[in-house]
Amino acid sequence: MADALPDLTAFDAVLFDLDGVLTPTAEVHMHAWQVMFEKLFAAWDITPAYTERDYFEHLDGKKRYDGVASLLWSRDVEVPWGEPTDAPELDTVCGIGNRKNAVFESVLRSEGIAPYPGSLALLDVLRDAGTRIAVVSSSKNAREVLTAAGIIDRFEVIMDGVIAERDGLASKPAPDVFVEAAAMLGVEPASSAAVEDALSGVRSAAAGGFALVVGVDRGVGAEVLRDAGAHVVVADLDEFLAGDGAGIRTAAPAPEKEESA
Template identity: 75%
Template sequence: MSSLPDLTAYDAVLFDLDGVITPTAEVHMHAWRAMFEQLFADWDITPPYTDTDYFDHLDGKKRYDGVASILRSRDVEVPWGDPSDPPEADTVCGIGNRKNIVFSRVLREEGIQPYPGTMRLLDILDAAGVPSAVVSSSKNAEDVLAAAGIRDRFPVVMDGVVAEREHLPSKPAPDVFLRAAEMAGVDPARTAAVEDAISGVQSAVAGGFGLVVGVDRGAGAHALENAGAHVIVSDLAEFADAHDATSR
């Protein structure tokens, strides 16, 4: 455990949100599953939707890009539409908006708690004066951080809203990570990135970040390694434990 890199040695640490800071990936997975199972049944699409589809086509991507990806995997083509499309519209944007309604309802009704191991690591970074930032494809990032009561821990939040406003391509392109580093005023080569999604790891690697940490919440250690992660852990508590062990 003590062989893990010391994250306090970096100029900043950029965190993905879903599955890294908060277990929102579970809420997203449930919302996607409910929505696509109904859609596939209504449209007689095969093979059936599975959680593997989430990791292969949805995890870490912008909502509309994820919808387009999974429909392409079933050879289904629909118009892209517009982000203003109503949720009942049979367009990529309409389908994405349909899912977002389910997600927002669950988040509002049940709330969310951040991962304890991640909070321990954030406390260590704060004490060392190392800034943290959020890099998320989600347009719900601000709501999730607020629901978890930790919005004030991150001076920089690079999310799907900012990416759309600035016309930045989604992960696995490096643009969102590079923009977050720019917003934080740090050099990517001296910055660590923490991701649980294959597309997110690929994004950080393509951006030339000094350390790319893969957190295996279900994508698989081998898949994260193949995507280019330098270090793989099952929980960020491993970094906190390593820091505590060397600080005794």
């Protein structure tokens, strides 16, 4: 039975993850991580081999360096943390993370990126309804991706890895980045919705007390997203668009909007 979908325009705000929700950059990230870690594991004779499941369990949705540390720890490998300015050739957590980012940036520059059509259509509906929207991404490349996709001007607030690092906010699955983004918008999580495709992101929004947590299943699995805390799961955000361009209301409607203080 399909999830009954609420009207997203009835919430005070909708906060979107970026990679895998608004743009298919998750695929570029997945490829960049795979290329980098397969070379690293081969050079260091690390077993078991890197798999796609490693991406979903240790990397997806997390800040870059936290993801590197998490995956290495899963193989009982520990290296110095280093500094964000470390060269990609250095065998530190930061150096390894920067190594992956070099691959990602090369692909983004050469191939560009476009938003998912269903996501863009939903952004249009929310804009026309006056619903406030924000991006909540762990990536330090968020602004570059949004610019390349031509949608950076759509969002009042862009909470990204740069701000999270500057302000000492914990990485997803901690609720910090979602809760802080809501505060930057001047809304309460309890009257807002969050949209995520990553397990860590779903757990982050659920822990932040958001009224609705939407899971977008781009491959991790619908049941896994529900188990992580998603209230509803869709394969694409165009499922929220009814024939008249409005969200679909359910028997349990979203909370009424209130004016922000």
